[in-house]
Amino acid sequence: MKINFNLNGNDRTFETEPNEKVLDFLRRIGLKGVKRGCETGDCGACAIILDGKIINSCMLYTGQIDGHSITTIEGLGDNQNPHLIQETFVDEGAVQCGFCTPGMILATKALLDKTPNPTLEEIKNGLSGNLCRCTGYVKIEKAVVESAKKLGGKNV
Amino acid sequence: MFKEVNKSVKKVDGISLATGKALFVDDQNFEGLLYGKFLRSPIPHGIIKSIDTSEADKLPGVETIIHYFNSSHIPHTTAGQGYPEPSPYDTYMFDKKVRFVGDNVAFIAATSREIAEEAIKKIKVEYEELPAVLNLHDAMKDNAPKIHDEADSFGIFDKDKNLAGGVEVNVGDVKKGLEEAEIRVDYSVDTHYSQHTPIEPHICITYLDEKGRLIIRTSTQVPFHVRRICAMVLETPEKNIRVIKPRIGGAFGTKQEVYLEYYAGKATLLTGKPVKIELTREEEFISRTRHPMYVNVKLGADKTGKIHTINMDVISNTGAYGSHALTVMFNSGSKCLPLYKAENVRFNGKTVYTNLPVAGAYRGYGATQGYAALEQVLDILAEKVGKDPVEIRKMNHIQKGETSPIFKALGEGKEGAETFIKSIKLDEALDWGVEEINWQDRIPYTEKTGRYRKGKGMGIFMQGSGIPLVDMASAFIKINDDGSFNLQVGATDLGTGSDTVLSQIAAETLETTTDNIIIYSSDTDMTPFDVGAYASSTTYISGGAVNNAAEKVKKQIIKVAAEMLETHEDDIELRDTKAFSKKNNTSKTFGDIGKYALYINNQFQIGAIGSHISQVSPPPFMAVFVEIEVDTWTGKIKVLKYVCGVDCGTAINPKLAEGQVEGAIVNGLSYALTERYIFNEKGKMMNGSFQDYKIFNIEDLPELKVKLFPSYEPTGPYGAKSVSEIGINGPIPAIANALYNAVGVRAHKFPMYPEFILNKLEKNG
Ligand code: FES
Ligand code: FES
Numbered sequence: 071m072k073i074n075f076n077l078n079g080n081d082r083t084f085e086t087e088p089n090e091k092v093l094d095f096l097r098r099i100g101l102k103g104v105k106r107g108c109e110t111g112d113c114g115a116c117a118i119i120l121d122g123k124i125i126n127s128c129m130l131y132t133g134q135i136d137g138h139s140i141t142t143i144e145g146l147g148d149n150q151n152p153h154l155i156q157e158t159f160v161d162e163g164a165v166q167c168g169f170c171t172p173g174m175i176l177a178t179k180a181l182l183d184k185t186p187n188p189t190l191e192e193i194k195n196g197l198s199g200n201l202c203r204c205t206g207y208v209k210i211e212k213a214v215v216e217s218a219k220k221l222g223g224k225n226v
Numbered sequence: 227m228f229k230e231v232n233k234s235v236k237k238v239d240g241i242s243l244a245t246g247k248a249l250f251v252d253d254q255n256f257e258g259l260l261y262g263k264f265l266r267s268p269i270p271h272g273i274i275k276s277i278d279t280s281e282a283d284k285l286p287g288v289e290t291i292i293h294y295f296n297s298s299h300i301p302h303t304t305a306g307q308g309y310p311e312p313s314p315y316d317t318y319m320f321d322k323k324v325r326f327v328g329d330n331v332a333f334i335a336a337t338s339r340e341i342a343e344e345a346i347k348k349i350k351v352e353y354e355e356l357p358a359v360l361n362l363h364d365a366m367k368d369n370a371p372k373i374h375d376e377a378d379s380f381g382i383f384d385k386d387k388n389l390a391g392g393v394e395v396n397v398g399d400v401k402k403g404l405e406e407a408e409i410r411v412d413y414s415v416d417t418h419y420s421q422h423t424p425i426e427p428h429i430c431i432t433y434l435d436e437k438g439r440l441i442i443r444t445s446t447q448v449p450f451h452v453r454r455i456c457a458m459v460l461e462t463p464e465k466n467i468r469v470i471k472p473r474i475g476g477a478f479g480t481k482q483e484v485y486l487e488y489y490a491g492k493a494t495l496l497t498g499k500p501v502k503i504e505l506t507r508e509e510e511f512i513s514r515t516r517h518p519m520y521v522n523v524k525l526g527a528d529k530t531g532k533i534h535t536i537n538m539d540v541i542s543n544t545g546a547y548g549s550h551a552l553t554v555m556f557n558s559g560s561k562c563l564p565l566y567k568a569e570n571v572r573f574n575g576k577t578v579y580t581n582l583p584v585a586g587a588y589r590g591y592g593a594t595q596g597y598a599a600l601e602q603v604l605d606i607l608a609e610k611v612g613k614d615p616v617e618i619r620k621m622n623h624i625q626k627g628e629t630s631p632i633f634k635a636l637g638e639g640k641e642g643a644e645t646f647i648k649s650i651k652l653d654e655a656l657d658w659g660v661e662e663i664n665w666q667d668r669i670p671y672t673e674k675t676g677r678y679r680k681g682k683g684m685g686i687f688m689q690g691s692g693i694p695l696v697d698m699a700s701a702f703i704k705i706n707d708d709g710s711f712n713l714q715v716g717a718t719d720l721g722t723g724s725d726t727v728l729s730q731i732a733a734e735t736l737e738t739t740t741d742n743i744i745i746y747s748s749d750t751d752m753t754p755f756d757v758g759a760y761a762s763s764t765t766y767i768s769g770g771a772v773n774n775a776a777e778k779v780k781k782q783i784i785k786v787a788a789e790m791l792e793t794h795e796d797d798i799e800l801r802d803t804k805a806f807s808k809k810n811n812t813s814k815t816f817g818d819i820g821k822y823a824l825y826i827n828n829q830f831q832i833g834a835i836g837s838h839i840s841q842v843s844p845p846p847f848m849a850v851f852v853e854i855e856v857d858t859w860t861g862k863i864k865v866l867k868y869v870c871g872v873d874c875g876t877a878i879n880p881k882l883a884e885g886q887v888e889g890a891i892v893n894g895l896s897y898a899l900t901e902r903y904i905f906n907e908k909g910k911m912m913n914g915s916f917q918d919y920k921i922f923n924i925e926d927l928p929e930l931k932v933k934l935f936p937s938y939e940p941t942g943p944y945g946a947k948s949v950s951e952i953g954i955n956g957p958i959p960a961i962a963n964a965l966y967n968a969v970g971v972r973a974h975k976f977p978m979y980p981e982f983i984l985n986k987l988e989k990n991g
Contacts, residue, residue, distance in 0.1 A: 102249070102253035107427070107507070108916055112915060113425055142246070147245055149241055149247055152241050152245055163881035165237060165243050166889065167473070167474060167720060168239070168240075168248055170425050171246075194927070195925070198924055202425065202924075204476050207892060207927045208888040208927070
């Protein structure tokens, strides 16, 4: 079947099987920043932003993104032009192995887009679906706080 | 003054990770990739009578099925340790016996995951089930079923008693010491199963290159051990194998294990096609685990609280195979006992086989289990002699210039290395922690009432820095035309930041900046040898190798610069990526020097290889304080504040060092409070998902304060010691001590789950 959706700002059309998971689909078309950590919706490594909301792509079928907008980590920035949140994560030491990082950064973006000046509680809530085994979350929390400060309450 | 080390430079691979560009094992496409899956044993112990694959073979897309009856039978260990490994050779690619629920029975490679899964269902296996050992305390009983009765395994301590390993060391006279002690403490704990849960599960892809060599792209801590062990099991020389470790998604010990790569490799050799094995999260829980241990500590002290005698008995459960069986058990003694001075010390350790999931290396490596008992025992002693827990530790812990006979007596499955403490900032960390947690406000549990009761607890800890006289690392550095340097290291960055730390060390020695170092690591064809990332070794051992290589390169640069600037070598000073003639007040950039050496005159490649082993393993030290709140109605423990001071020598990169400690602490907190294996009556782990096996998320994070107390370790690169493991040792005993301080019950079983606490509270009335 064919699906049409907005991928990182561009309208795209793809051929897919109805039973294909969005996680597998995105990786198949080359977006390898979407990671597989559990496939049961529990770790957030596969998280993407769907119409402004953070969601685990391993729990979605491709039909469910037809007609919608999604953002993956590749849509935020690249080595030459990293997004401010990406830079801040690195500056704060919030990246260790980096396997959870794309999901964490997207969760941060979804949070800050909606809540530009989050409380600590809102930060914890916004990132609660993303597991990290390396960092102990301390520096991740700090990176979100700093990102919010630097963005100065603006959505980016 | 340092320029590049002791500085929180940005992680060299940080941006590529944060943008999702960094390549992990699965992020490269392979044409015609096959998917590998295991058929796993449904029974804990039994003999495979027959395997019928005829139905599965017929499935279109099934390329190969490997099992006991069509593969070779080479005893080996999956423990990725140096050669010869101190772990027993008790494992086979496939055996005719299965030894735990989940043991490998057959391996299928097929054109899709679905087909491989379908094929598994079509394989018919006939088993003769045997009685099983499902508890470590049952393993040594006279009538216990023998788990490893095969003829050709070796290195097993006592097959008839299900003993994978055993050791006893004695210093002084422990029996007499305990008999004559004014104060005695006798206390035991049972620590539990747990899993590392790296967010990237185990994964590898194998393929043949254009010359037909087997390439193994794998998420490993030990590329060189992968090559050696795969060569052995696949019966081919090392020269036919290349192992590449790309970015990997966390490891924590579980990837110091070589047990997927040779299955995929075998299938690639048979089919000529690339093969991928990626464990599911559920499988990850029965890949490798932490050794559960029974630990008993008997302590003899005088009335002042001065310790004279320590006896530690350990029974460690290695599960079905003895991966790291001997050494993890050794470490529960060797990384704990030297912390306290005593004239009489005895360590008696046994590692038993059971028909349960296989244990292996896990951050903390036995020390975590040992401290679960030892640091509670210190508190019990303090209470008996009426002293403060901080004071009792200060008066007994090892000091600068001192040694412990245990360093020499207990090594890595054999004798160790005598080690005098040359750097320690433990008392400073203790004093800071006392302030941070308001220790002076601590009151005994007897004065507490109400539903919610707060408590404070503490503990002190040490670990090691690499394995002395065993671990070797090497590094190669060469200069480029522009004065940049390639640094090639066998060392393995697991996400720990070692690529960054090693680049910083190279930059410091070479008098340049970290961004002028191009690091490439962990590729058995392209980088020199390194044992890999384990035993808290990378900064200390691999860092030493980088420093050695850089020193040699520095000498060559000075030589060329002297020639260019027409002066003597001792007139040359290197600074800011330049060479200066002090006398002539002239200079050349490293770019000028690189070009000159490569193109202009007396041409040669400025470059050198450096290796390093250490004679000693200097311990990092740590003081931990915690405040908790216990809900006496539900038994739930809430951690309010966790304070941790660590002496890791010079922190090469303070931010990354803190990150190591924070990560280890949070891992330790959920190990202490929420992580547990639920087994059914066959020893099958029943809760293999993140829904049912709870690791901490960001919402569970308490107030956490980590502070580094830099000492200077003269044997380490720029004064560094290790930092990656020690943090995980703190949570269990510190929280257990706080629990006692809150409600007067002692935790000897873990995790400290609400039911368990409630039960204890009820017993106490
Ligand atoms: S892979 Fe989707 S939530 Fe874990
Ligand atoms: S950085 Fe490794 S899982 Fe988060």
